[in-house]
Every structure is written in structure tokens, then in C-alpha cells.
Amino acid sequence: MTTASQSGGDIQKKIALARQEARILYNEVEQTKLRTKDVSLVDVTTKIESLPKNYNNLKLYNTLKGHQTKIAKIVWSSDSSSILSASQDGYMIIWDAVTGFKKQAITLENQWVLTCGYSPNMNLVAAAGLDNVCTVYRIKSDTNEHGNGDSTIQGYQMFGTFYQSVQSIFKGHTAYISDCEFISNSQIITASGDMTCALWDISKGSKVREFIDHLGDVLCIDSFPQKKSNNPNLFISGSSDGNVKLWDLRSPTSSQNFYVSNSDVNTIKLFPNGNSFLTGSDDGLIRLFDFRSDCELNTYSLANQFAQQRQQQIRQQMTQTLKQPLFSFHRNNNGTSSPTDTFSLSSIYSSFENPGVYSIDFSKSGRLFYACYSEFGCMIWDTLKQEIVGSVGNDHSNKINQVSVSPDGIGLATASWDSTIKIYSA
């Protein structure tokens, strides 16, 4: 008994010491992070010229109609020629982005799909969702169907056939699959509500590794661009625990952690060169982080933008109608501009308080990024100047839930709850 209690006491002492050490180390980490964060991006970009606002630059080229309900997710093919879309009507459709015709429809094993993926060689597609299963389908190549050198419009016929050929069924997650992405022609990563991510091998037909470190549902993943990046073995994940983690495919624990905020990280997107990334959270803020400096470089706030715009408008209105009350219900007061006027205006815009971000994507250079807000459509942000320069997808009749720029950087697609996909280009 005595030896047991003694060793117990020893352990308690060791625990206390280790805790103290942890506290010291934690403070040191905070200090170093503060030291590296010497500026924010806007401070550096003061000399760079702003882009003109509402420069209505994108033209609608195609509206892809065919799904019966909301679009769950869209993915561009690696060669930017086609788009894969998944919807809870139970189908995935492959569209020709240029002509807008359907190329193939894939009947889903389970209709409750949340996400889909398109392999780099365009031979495989994957769907996953509320059934906790990731299903990989093989698709027919359409080379022979294109006809022989008939380059006229005849060549662009709709040769959509309902087709299904299951390649692999990956079971293992114990909750819904929120996101999936092919990282090569034979490997796919999935993110799940069971707080893990997993790597699956299609040729082996099995799970390769689980990635366990998050303390909440994993909501989104993004993998590093294969060609450009020095590290094709990395991916990042965002979770409802408010953290983003960087993972090495060879290690089951994360190699870098970024605390974002205490709200869900709904979407993440790597900067085109893979050295930084954007996060979109439920609190409506978009943040830019950098891997090399291990800190936040910039914050993009819709509320601030609106406040600035409103202030400018108010100033203009004030100067124009200084002697008249701005609102009729203020006539009972002194009538001239008073603090209550600005207060009432800000209260009108208090509805901007819940503008959760659901999807973001960079333009090819990263100068612009497109962000879908739950209430305010798809905004175009200038990454450098921290300004909204316009919006896209206003032709949709319902919420826009995803925006995606083609790999060649020429096309942009928006997916909406109105069951259509729209394709824009310059």
C-alpha cells in the first residue's frame, strides 16, 4: 500500500510539474506568434492600386439545368472542360462547361449526398454524405462518343446516358461525410462528422490512415495543388471546434494547428501557391492565414465593409439633406442630424450580424476571392486591399451555396439552391 501511494504522490508531483511546463511553453508560443505577426496584409498593400468597384466584368455564359433539388456540391475537372455536380435528387451529372450539355448522369447508390469528388484523370468520381459511406464510381470515357473530327455543333450533341459502375465502397466513418477530395488517381481523403479524416486507397480498396486530432465535426478539407506544391503529401481540414489543422498523409496526428475562432469553420481554401489559406466561418468572417509565419495575416469582415459604405452614404446624405430629418420618425426629435440618426441606421443593418460563410474560392492569381454568404449572395473580395469589388451570381433565384473557379482560371461556376449551376467568364 505504501509503495502504491508513494508512487501515486510522485505522479501527482510530476503532473503538476508538467502542467507548469505546459503553461510556460504555451506563453512562449503566444509570445513568438505575437512577434512574427508584425503587420497585417492591408498595412503592406497601401501603395497598391485599388480595383474599381462594381466593375461588372463577368458574363453569364451557361445555366446548367437538370437537377431536381439543391445542388450539394460541384467540382471542376482537372482540364477545366467539365463540371461534376451532385444533388440530393439522387444523381451526379457531368456537364460540358463550354456547351452546357450533359455528358453523363450517374445514379447514386444513396441519394443523401453532401459532397463529391472528381479524379485528376477524370475516370473516377466519388460521392459521400449522410450514409457515412464514400462511394467511388467509374465513368465511361467519352472519347469515342465525340465522333471523328466532326468539329461542328453536331459534335456537341447531348449523349447523356444513365450509367453506373461502382468501383469501391468505403465504409468506416461513424458519422456523415462532409467533404471528400481525390489527391491522386487512386487515393481519396474524406472528412467526417465523427471528428476524423481518412485516407482511402482505391486500388487496394481499403482505408490507409485515419487522422484524429479534431475535437468537433470536420466540415471541410482542401488538398495541396499537386503540380506546384513541394509537398503533395499535405492537406488541411477545418472543423466545428474552430480550428484548422495541417496534416501530413504519412502521420495520423496533425503537424500544425491554427485557432480560427470559437465558431464553425465551414470552408477553407488554399492560396494558389499553397503557402497561405482562407477560412470562412459561421461568425461571417473570412481570415487569411500563412503557414510560414504561422499566424493570421488579414481578416475580411462584411459588417465592416457595409459599415464603411453606410458611413460614406450617410456622410453624403448628411451634406445633401442636412436640414431635413433622415427618417420620418425622427421628426418628433430635434429634426437635425443627431447621434440617434446614425444609431437607427446601424440598427437597420443589425441583420448583418449572422452572415455565415459557406464557400470560398480564389481567382487564379489569388488577387480576388469569391465568398458565398448565407444571406448576401456571392461577394468578390480584393485579397490585397481588403475591399469588396463586386458580386457574382445575382441571376440565381435562391441561395448560392458554392462558388468554384476552374483550374485554368478562365471560368467560374456558382451552384445554387435553385437547382441550377451558372457559368461565368470574362
Add this chain to the structure above:
Amino acid sequence: MTDNTNNKINGVNGGVISDRIAVIKLKRIQELNNRLKDTLRRERIPASNACLLLINYIQETPDYLIPYIFKLPLEQNKYARYQTLKNLKANSKNTSNGGGAGCCIIM
């Protein structure tokens, strides 16, 4: 019955279990400390430098979704090219049919 089993856990095995839990706790904290040390050891560049590298990348990469800076020639835009092709086809059809009559007319 339940009292007996509780006593067993607390009394006889209790010491061992709590020791084990303590050991696991200690290991967890040591693991955390190691990770914090790794984080401290990580090479960092100042944010100002990261920003400059970011700006460089942006300025060096052509981006045709910003026509204000980079204009994509019309013949290189596959979307615009297909649209003009379609319009041409439609026009030639119209002229060959003798003006405007498509395959069907809804009155």
C-alpha cells in the same frame, strides 16, 4: 450487488485504476509539451515577409477573371468562342430558311 461491485472498484482496484489514470494524464501533458516545443522550434518568417511573398505571387500570375488588369483575347476564351460559333450557326440557318423561320413557330 451494485454496492459490492462499487466497493471492489473503489477499494481493491481503485488505487490501481486511479494510478493508471494519473499516468495516462501525465503522458498526455508530456505529449502536449512536446508538441508545444515542436511549435516553438518551428522556423517562422515575419508576417511582413509573408505578405510581400503573397503580393509577389499575385503580381506575377496572369488572372483572366480580372479583365481590368489582364485581358484575355476573345479567340482564347472558349466560352465566347463557342457562343459566337452558335450564333453564326443560328444566323446561317435563319438566312438559308429565308429569314427567321425555325423548325416550329408558336403563335
